[in-house]
Amino acid sequence: MELRGAFPEEFRSQLDLLMRLRRDVRRFRSDPVEEAVLMRCLSAIQLAPSVGLSEPWRILRVESETARASALKNFEAANAQALTGYSGEKAERYAELKLSGMRDAPVQLAVYCDDETTQGHGLGAATMPEMRRYSVVTAITLFWLALRAEGLGLGWVSVLDPQQLNRDLNAPKGWQLIGYFCIGYPERLSDTPELEETGWESRMADLPLETR
Numbered sequence: 475m476e477l478r479g480a481f482p483e484e485f486r487s488q489l490d491l492l493m494r495l496r497r498d499v500r501r502f503r504s505d506p507v508e509e510a511v512l513m514r515c516l517s518a519i520q521l522a523p524s525v526g527l528s529e530p531w532r533i534l535r536v537e538s539e540t541a542r543a544s545a546l547k548n549f550e551a552a553n554a555q556a557l558t559g560y561s562g563e564k565a566e567r568y569a570e571l572k573l574s575g576m577r578d579a580p581v582q583l584a585v586y587c588d589d590e591t592t593q594g595h596g597l598g599a600a601t602m603p604e605m606r607r608y609s610v611v612t613a614i615t616l617f618w619l620a621l622r623a624e625g626l627g628l629g630w631v632s633v634l635d636p637q638q639l640n641r642d643l644n645a646p647k648g649w650q651l652i653g654y655f656c657i658g659y660p661e662r663l664s665d666t667p668e669l670e671e672t673g674w675e676s677r678m679a680d681l682p683l684e685t686r
């Protein structure tokens with residue numbers, strides 16, 4: 475492997491483009507994802523930073539009809555419950571949002587953090603055990619970018635009852651759900667978050683940055 479300092483300008487602008495064109499995807503085409511491509515993207519997870527080098531990421535591939543049906547039912551119930559938290563125009567808007575691609579996505583993964591792992595010998599996690607979960611989130615980010623670079627989309631689904639999902643997927647004790655992920659080729663490409671396109675929310679103009 476060639477070790478280098480700064481990467482060339484052309485690479486940096488491509489990296490910037492990749493980050494700008496990463497999207498949360500909820501609308502998928504039905505074409506399958508080649509196993510080798512999926513595995514290549516998943517291997518990006520192993521490049522992620524983790525507290526104490528604990529590598530606490532654990533992945534359940536959700537493949538069976540039963541498992542997918544229970545996850546979809548879980549999402550639909552949680553989404554209906556979330557809708558009750560809004561009223562008036564916001565409720566109408568919420569009801570129109572598409573917040574998961576679980577009906578169509580050819581690949582679906584439940585990603586967990588093993589909160590009981592002994593790997594890393596607890597380094598860095600003694601005062602803030604949630605750092606293990608943050609480690610898994612960093613890994614998801616790398617996976618997300620690797621997928622996008624291959625033309626694939628990822629949709630993060632968090633509107634779920636995690637305990638119910640853990641029971642339905644028979645997740646090992648001590649595993650904490652980080653998210654349910656839908657993966658496949660996106661129906662369309664965009665440089666703008668869907669929640670911005672629909673008028674639900676817009677991105678901040680400036681980075682909140684203060685000096686002390």
Ligand SMILES: Cc1cc2nc3c(=O)[nH]c(=O)nc-3n(C[C@H](O)[C@H](O)[C@H](O)COP(=O)(O)O)c2cc1C
Pocket residue numbers: 496497498499500572573574630631632633666667668669670
């Ligand atoms: C932790 C996390 C949880 C999310 N959960 C959901 C979700 O349940 N449903 C959904 O449609 N999008 C979900 N998203 C996607 C966000 O809505 C999306 O990232 C944001 O609107 C910005 O859009 P972009 O990712 O296309 O830039 C989640 C994103 C993150 C980081």
